[in-house]
Amino acid sequence: MRGHRLDLPLEYLTLRHGLPVPTPAETWAQLGALHRVDDLVAVGDAILTRELAENADLEEAVRRLARRGVRDLREALPLLRAGAESPRETIVRLILLRGGLPEPELNRDLRDEDGRFVARLDLAYPEYRVAVEYDGRQHAERAQFRRDADRWPAIAAQGWLLVRVVDHHLHDAVSGVVDPVARALRSRGWRP
Secondary structure (H helix, E strand, O other), X not given: OOOOOXXXXXXXXXXXXXXXXXXXXXXXXXXXXXXXXXXXXXXXXXXXXXXXXXXXXXXXXXXXXXXXXXXXXXXXXXXXXXXXXXXXXXHHHHHHHHOOOOOXXXXXXXXXXXXXXXXXXXXXXXXXOEEXXXXXXXXXXXXXXXXXXHHHHHHHHOOOEEEEEOHHHHHHHHHHHHHHHHHHHHHOOOOO
């Protein structure tokens, strides 16, 4: 752990458990000196998803910066999206975009023809009925795996193709993520 001392005007501070701390937007901007673009996007997505700040707050925090990391923060800003529910969902989304695929919807609720909830899809291409799910380590736990195993055929029964991504697929993002999703999209009529 390394301590940092900053002189921040009061408008860039908030109270948390009675202690003055930087606002979420200011905290995100400070991370620019410590993290690369993808991590900054994942944190920014989480801030937007949890409604801790708005895009304008993050943009303002970056505009005020004249320190190391500002270039990565500026690169991250247009990539931020509310709706991602995990850092790995953000990473998969970025891989898909950089691979030339269309931008997916985030965490779309899939319902059957009667309006009953079927599943929450991490990344979805509703026009093509293709979903991409990132299965983290928690999906290997027995109870979660059983729920997932019941969900997969329920998703297929609604006419959706499901592409599952796990951690080792991220090591070769093209063959592990981009290619399978592109194949699924093309099988449903997408043309680059």
